[in-house]
Amino acid sequence: xxxxxxxxxxxxxxxxxxxxxxxxxxxxxxxxxxxxxxxxxxxxxxxxxxxxxxxxxxxxxxxxxxxxxxxxxxxxxxxxxxxxxxxxxxxxxxxxxxxxxxxxxxxxxxxxxxxxxxxxxxxxxxxxxxxxxxxxxxxxxxxxxxxxxxxxxxxxxxxxxxxxxxxxxxxxxxxxxxxxxxxxxxxxxxxxxxxxxxxxxxxxxxxxxxxxxxxxxxxxxxxxxxxxxxxxxxxxxxxxxxxxxxxxxxxxxxxxxxxxxxxxxxxxxxxxxxxxxxxxxxxxxxxxxxxxxxxxxxxxxxxxxxxxxxxxxxxxxxxxxxxxxxxxxxxxxxxxxxxxxxxxxxxxxxxxxxxxxxxxxxxxxxxxxxxxxxxxxxxxxxxxxxxxxxxxxxxxxxxxxxxxxxxxxxxxxxxxxxxxxxxxxxxxxx
Ligand code: EPU
Numbered sequence: 001x002x003x004x005x006x007x008x009x010x011x012x013x014x015x016x017x018x019x020x021x022x023x024x025x026x027x028x029x030x031x032x033x034x035x036x037x038x039x040x041x042x043x044x045x046x047x048x049x050x051x052x053x054x055x056x057x058x059x060x061x062x063x064x065x066x067x068x069x070x071x072x073x074x075x076x077x078x079x080x081x082x083x084x085x086x087x088x089x090x091x092x093x094x095x096x097x098x099x100x101x102x103x104x105x106x107x108x109x110x111x112x113x114x115x116x117x118x119x120x121x122x123x124x125x126x127x128x129x130x131x132x133x134x135x136x137x138x139x140x141x142x143x144x145x146x147x148x149x150x151x152x153x154x155x156x157x158x159x160x161x162x163x164x165x166x167x168x169x170x171x172x173x174x175x176x177x178x179x180x181x182x183x184x185x186x187x188x189x190x191x192x193x194x195x196x197x198x199x200x201x202x203x204x205x206x207x208x209x210x211x212x213x214x215x216x217x218x219x220x221x222x223x224x225x226x227x228x229x230x231x232x233x234x235x236x237x238x239x240x241x242x243x244x245x246x247x248x249x250x251x252x253x254x255x256x257x258x259x260x261x262x263x264x265x266x267x268x269x270x271x272x273x274x275x276x277x278x279x280x281x282x283x284x285x286x287x288x289x290x291x292x293x294x295x296x297x298x299x300x301x302x303x304x305x306x307x308x309x310x311x312x313x314x315x316x317x318x319x320x321x322x323x324x325x326x327x328x329x330x331x332x333x334x335x336x337x338x339x340x341x342x343x344x345x346x347x348x349x350x351x352x353x354x355x356x357x358x359x360x361x362x363x364x365x366x367x368x369x370x371x372x373x374x375x376x377x378x379x380x381x382x383x384x385x386x387x388x389x390x391x392x393x394x395x396x397x398x399x400x401x402x403x404x405x406x407x408x409x410x411x412x413x414x415x416x417x418x419x420x421x422x423x424x425x426x427x428x429x430x
Pocket of ligand 1: 024025027094121122123124125126127128161162163164165166167168169194306307329330372373400
């Protein structure tokens with residue numbers, strides 16, 4: 001049954017919540033558990049539909065997967081297959097992370113190419129180019145990638161694409177290189193903390209990795225990896241989203257377990273906008289309304305994250321001035337703009353740039369979520385809008401936010417999840 005969220009705007013959000021584990025760490029880390037026949041125990045994994053979906057794929061590959069308590073997953077991949085069918089990968093773009101894990105473990109992979117995505121074209125040319133540079137034979141036939149890594153050998157690979165580095169592309173190369181003979185040097189590697197977390201986990205499994213967190217990662221191939229126990233880092237995008245929820249309602253929200261070092265660019269912009277920010281080693285507090293216009297340019301880490309662009313746009317709607325947001329990672333990632341306009345927002349999208357004239361009164365409206373971060377942005381705007389907002393296609397939200405409405409309620413929001421047929425028929429999609 002489809003679900004919708006109903007939000008009554010105008011409440012001030014106050015309080016402390018605990019950050020959940022990172023989705024974009026958990027997905028490649030779950031895939032990496034296939035690199036060993038040993039037992040992998042993971043903690044802090046968020047309860048999300050994307051995580052459950054990755055677990056389903058691992059089971060398909062032949063792994064035994066259990067979730068004995070919230071946040072803990074145990075994976076034993078004693079015997080696995082190198083084939084991953086379209087039926088599974090088409091539902092989640094991040095399933096591409098399996099490619100590096102299968103190559104690293106079995107030296108062979110046969111994987112259907114994941115489909116497109118509403119946030120824009122999501123090619124995998126860099127993943128394939130990297131594997132080829134490593135000496136793998138790569139063939140593409142009938143929508144399936146065939147990789148034979150029998151003759152792979154460590155070398156220098158540059159992962160630069162038109163938009164800079166690639167996050168899951170880097171993850172794939174690191175995983176493939178862990179058991180490839182010789183030294184693989186990955187240049188223009190993604191520096192995202194989630195790639196660093198994967199490397200930490202792989203090191204616990206016996207991989208020899210240096211330089212993660214920088215643009216050059218070196219991997220020295222080892223014969224085999226062993227089991228490990230690992231806790232994933234907290235989700236910097238989720239943290240940023242809750243901080244915006246505090247600021248957009250003129251409230252005061254603290255996220256415990258947050259790592260401020262992972263959010264420097266975002267926190268700088270929040271402060272530039274006039275929101276008060278306090279940080280400690282494992283918390284971030286944000287309070288007060290945004291006052292000033294800010295220019296945002298999304299870029300690979302440590303730049304401003306594309307995954308917080310939609311939420312920041314919602315925040316800029318409150319500033320009575322003209323703000324500019326430029327997307328340098330996904331130039332078409334502005335589907336939320338049209339839905340925000342339905343709530344009274346004044347936004348002009350031209351190419352990869354959105355100009356927001358803030359300060360217009362926002363009023364609740366029926367809106368449609370188009371992707372994960374867009375759904376969060378619509379809910380944030382609804383918190384600041386007058387009256388009732390209905391957000392449809394809530395399944396997008398469930399891919400990346402654990403119990404979002406429950407945790408917002410804990411902070412004082414008026415939000416409920418309802419079956420779609422609870423929504424007035426005249427404003428509901430059928
Ligand atoms: N790109 C290429 N060729 C490739 C790969 C990427 O041209 O072979 C381009 C993409 O089209 C894009 C840019 O490079 O313009 C960056 O894409 P990247 O490969 O870094 O993205 P990703 O690894 O597929 C991860 C996150 C995304 C996040 C991006 C950017 C995971 C599972 N997903 O995707 O997360 O937006 O990095 O930071 O880690 C989300 O959580 O909402 C989300 C979409």
